[in-house]
Amino acid sequence: MKFEVIQREAVLLDPANGMALKKIPNEVRKDPLTGKTARICHFRELKWKKPDFNKLLAGTESWCPFCPDRVFKVTPCFPPEILPAGRMTMADKVLFPNIAPYDRLSAVATLGPRHYIPMTEIEPQMVADGFRLALKYFRHLDQIKHPESVYHLVSWNYMPASGSSIIHPHLQVFATSLAPNLLREKLQAAKDYMAKNKTNYWDDLVTAEIKTRDRFLGKIGRTTWLSVFAPLGSVGDVMATVAGVKSTLELTDDDLLDLATGLTKLMAAYDRMGIYNFNMSFYAGAQTDDHARFHLIISPRIYFNPSIGTPDVASLGRLFGESVCMGFPEKINKVLKIEF
Numbered sequence: 001m002k003f004e005v006i007q008r009e010a011v012l013l014d015p016a017n018g019m020a021l022k023k024i025p026n027e028v029r030k031d032p033l034t035g036k037t038a039r040i041c042h043f044r045e046l047k048w049k050k051p052d053f054n055k056l057l058a059g060t061e062s063w064c065p066f067c068p069d070r071v072f073k074v075t076p077c078f079p080p081e082i083l084p085a086g087r088m089t090m091a092d093k094v095l096f097p098n099i100a101p102y103d104r105l106s107a108v109a110t111l112g113p114r115h116y117i118p119m120t121e122i123e124p125q126m127v128a129d130g131f132r133l134a135l136k137y138f139r140h141l142d143q144i145k146h147p148e149s150v151y152h153l154v155s156w157n158y159m160p161a162s163g164s165s166i167i168h169p170h171l172q173v174f175a176t177s178l179a180p181n182l183l184r185e186k187l188q189a190a191k192d193y194m195a196k197n198k199t200n201y202w203d204d205l206v207t208a209e210i211k212t213r214d215r216f217l218g219k220i221g222r223t224t225w226l227s228v229f230a231p232l233g234s235v236g237d238v239m240a241t242v243a244g245v246k247s248t249l250e251l252t253d254d255d256l257l258d259l260a261t262g263l264t265k266l267m268a269a270y271d272r273m274g275i276y277n278f279n280m281s282f283y284a285g286a287q288t289d290d291h292a293r294f295h296l297i298i299s300p301r302i303y304f305n306p307s308i309g310t311p312d313v314a315s316l317g318r319l320f321g322e323s324v325c326m327g328f329p330e331k332i333n334k335v336l337k338i339e340f
């Protein structure tokens with residue numbers, strides 16, 4: 001396992017210090033699996049001021065399609081050949097087709113009746129139940145032998161900086177035979193890795209990270225939590241892998257609760273940093289992919305300049321696919337580790 005770092009340095013004349021020579025270090029890291037590079041730079045203090053939530057949320061409940069008085073009236077239903085009941089429920093959570101689908105099957109699952117839930121009040125059980133509802137839908141698709149029942153992916157865009165247009169907590173529940181770019185690239189690279197090394201990449205990654213401990217956060221059941229060496233996000237990413245699991249369909253009820261528990265621990269840590277937006281996605285193989293290992297990634301999102309709503313993705317990320325992380329993942333790890 002090679003964690004490659006290319007050390008760089010920018011030299012400039014510093015206006016804050018009489019134009020004296022200033023050297024600013026940064027690094028380019030290569031992802032050990034895909035070789036994709038990530039820049040570690042800027043090194044600003046990883047602390048943000050939270051906005052006035054009353055102002056942010058004002059009026060959003062009046063039109064919210066996921067609030068309990070509207071969810072069964074305004075959300076679509078599946079056609080009978082997919083789901084005769086139209087929608088799927090689990091206690092107070094509801095799953096239905098996305099009104100703006102991006103494939104043959106895109107579903108959305110609400111996480112209960114509450115319109116806004118601060119990150120610190122999100123309970124592991126609530127998240128686990130949301131995941132259970134998604135699994136119930138995926139297992140149903142598999143049972144009816146739907147051709148899109150290949151990759152079973154759950155994403156969570158929490159609060160607007162994550163790309164979410166609706167405050168009400170909900171999951172994107174996506175079954176597809178066409179894996180999205182990064183998943184496809186990872187699976188191909190892991191297949192090549194297995195052909196060469198005769199081992200599973202993520203199993204080797206976990207072994208290597210537990211040995212060095214710089215990015216290891218902890219274990220919950222058979223989930224292992226790690227800070228990502230070459231992250232996609234501006235405040236680093238955290239990955240959780242599930243030992244022995246290839247596809248989402250193999251996750252047990254305990255695994256779902258363990259994943260939900262780890263996520264809420266991270267939310268508590270991010271909240272202390274003033275972070276209140278994140279993306280989360282499952283990365284899973286097809287059921288026959290021995291080279292795959294189920295993992296999820298949570299990536300906190302921020303505004304570079306909150307006063308004018310500047311997002312944390314600019315040309316470098318958007319058009320070059322190059323990520324910028326504003327702190328060393330190993331340092332961010334120390335802040336998060338308090339919760340594990």
Ligand SMILES: [Zn+2]
Pocket residue numbers: 061064065066067068114115116168
């Ligand atoms: Zn709502």
